[in-house]
Amino acid sequence: MRASILGGAGYVGGELLRLLADHPDVEVAQVSSGSHTNRFAHTVHPFLRGRSDLRFCDPAALEPCDVLFLAGAHDDAADEVRELEGRARHVVDLSARFRLRSAADWREWYGTEHAAPEYLERFVYGLPELHRDELIGARFASGVGCNATASILALLPLARAGLIERAVVDLKVGSSEAGARASAGGQHPARARAVRTYAATGHRHQAEIRQELGDFELSFTATAVDLVRGVACTAHVFPTEAVSEKELWGLYREHYRSEPFVRIVKERHGLYRYPEPKLLAGTNYCDVGFEVDECTGRIVVMSAIDNLMKGAAGSAVQSMNLMCGFEEARGLGFAGLHPV
Amino acid sequence: MTTETKTLKAACPECDAEIVAAETPFVHEILPCPECGLELEVVVADPLQLLPAPEVEEDWGE
Numbered sequence: 532m533r534a535s536i537l538g539g540a541g542y543v544g545g546e547l548l549r550l551l552a553d554h555p556d557v558e559v560a561q562v563s564s565g566s567h568t569n570r571f572a573h574t575v576h577p578f579l580r581g582r583s584d585l586r587f588c589d590p591a592a593l594e595p596c597d598v599l600f601l602a603g604a605h606d607d608a609a610d611e612v613r614e615l616e617g618r619a620r621h622v623v624d625l626s627a628r629f630r631l632r633s634a635a636d637w638r639e640w641y642g643t644e645h646a647a648p649e650y651l652e653r654f655v656y657g658l659p660e661l662h663r664d665e666l667i668g669a670r671f672a673s674g675v676g677c678n679a680t681a682s683i684l685a686l687l688p689l690a691r692a693g694l695i696e697r698a699v700v701d702l703k704v705g706s707s708e709a710g711a712r713a714s715a716g717g718q719h720p721a722r723a724r725a726v727r728t729y730a731a732t733g734h735r736h737q738a739e740i741r742q743e744l745g746d747f748e749l750s751f752t753a754t755a756v757d758l759v760r761g762v763a764c765t766a767h768v769f770p771t772e773a774v775s776e777k778e779l780w781g782l783y784r785e786h787y788r789s790e791p792f793v794r795i796v797k798e799r800h801g802l803y804r805y806p807e808p809k810l811l812a813g814t815n816y817c818d819v820g821f822e823v824d825e826c827t828g829r830i831v832v833m834s835a836i837d838n839l840m841k842g843a844a845g846s847a848v849q850s851m852n853l854m855c856g857f858e859e860a861r862g863l864g865f866a867g868l869h870p871v
Numbered sequence: 872m873t874t875e876t877k878t879l880k881a882a883c884p885e886c887d888a889e890i891v892a893a894e895t896p897f898v899h900e901i902l903p904c905p906e907c908g909l910e911l912e913v914v915v916a917d918p919l920q921l922l923p924a925p926e927v928e929e930d931w932g933e
Contacts, residue, residue, distance in 0.1 A: 776885070776886075777885070777886065777887050780885075780886040780887055780888070780906070780907070781887060784886075784888075784906070795906070797886075797907055798907070798908040799885075799904075799907060799908040799909045799910065800908050800910070801908070
């Protein structure tokens with residue numbers, strides 16, 4: 532099967548190329564970049580050196596393919612999908628543009644009118660743990676917000692059980708979330724050794740969490756820390772009724788026992804007793820752990836992901852596998868490194 | 872002559888996971904829970920009864 536990537540010079544585009552290079556059912560036909568046209572892809576993504584002779588093409592030169600990944604910014608994606616949908620049987624748009632089902636929600640959280648509202652209902656939110664059945668054979672899938680993914684997978688079993696009255700979600704995030712384009716906040720003096728809260732309230736990924744998990748009081752704060760890859764989520768849940776740890780074990784086990792990429796990490800021994808993002812670099816796993824505060828009844832749920840993988844390209848390839856009829860975990864077998 | 876292998880089971884007192892002992896364990900033997908990792912001490916071998924094994928508390932200093 533032939534896959535192409537539009538906007539492949541960024542970090543997410545690079546992750547797609549890394550994953551698809553080892554995918555036994557997929558050949559990358561083209562990768563485009565408006566700013567790197569004609570350059571070898573390995574000059575931007577060095578892990579391709581010696582493994583691929585792909586060159587970036589002009590975005591206008593993309594030819595028909597089986598799967599098209601849109602890996603550019605969401606400002607461009609709406610027009611792109613209208614123009615490009617005829618060139619591919621399946622489209623996976625990793626930008627934010629088609630994650631929300633409602634144009635009103637888009638306006639509220641992104642501050643603009645949606646450029647292609649007629650497509651909103653056609654896209655499936657590309658998190659297989661939530662929408663596996665809809666993704667099978669689907670024509671269009673959205674990407675996922677990385678912070679939203681870490682939060683959703685932490686809270687999903689509790690939300691489905693109706694146990695969340697109020698949740699306070701605190702995220703510590705790596706610098707690659709900001710993308711490959713230069714920004715003032717990404718300069719080395721600003722980013723190195725940072726522990727900087729950049730969204731105390733009002734983070735856009737809340738909209739995805741609300742859409743996918745339903746209605747409860749949600750507070751959300753994101754802090755940039757000195758990681759390149761990774762999201763560490765700590766969700767403080769004030770439940771509708773008292774829940775024991777044994778009941779939480781049952782609930783999380785029931786939800787995630789069959790999931791290929793969600794693991795319960797709650798160990799009694801060893802250094803890594805709870806989810807730790809650095810161990811997940813390059814993997815498609817989301818690790819989830821929990822503990823009950825016996826004094827207050829508060830439930831603390833921790834999750835960790837690689838933002839570029841489970842929070843972007845990994846979930847996109849997992850979705851593609853479902854859309855195209857491949858085994859769901861195909862091409863996503865990397866288990867991570869230790870020590871790292 | 873065939874030898875029948877007896878499977879002994881108990882629930883982890885921490886997470887409720889099923890603990891299976893393929894052979895009759897010794898009293899005081901330690902069986903780790905495969906799900907939560909809690910180390911369990913065999914207090915009765917048959918029927919299998921388990922309790923959290925005593926452990927030295929660690930000072931994580933964090």
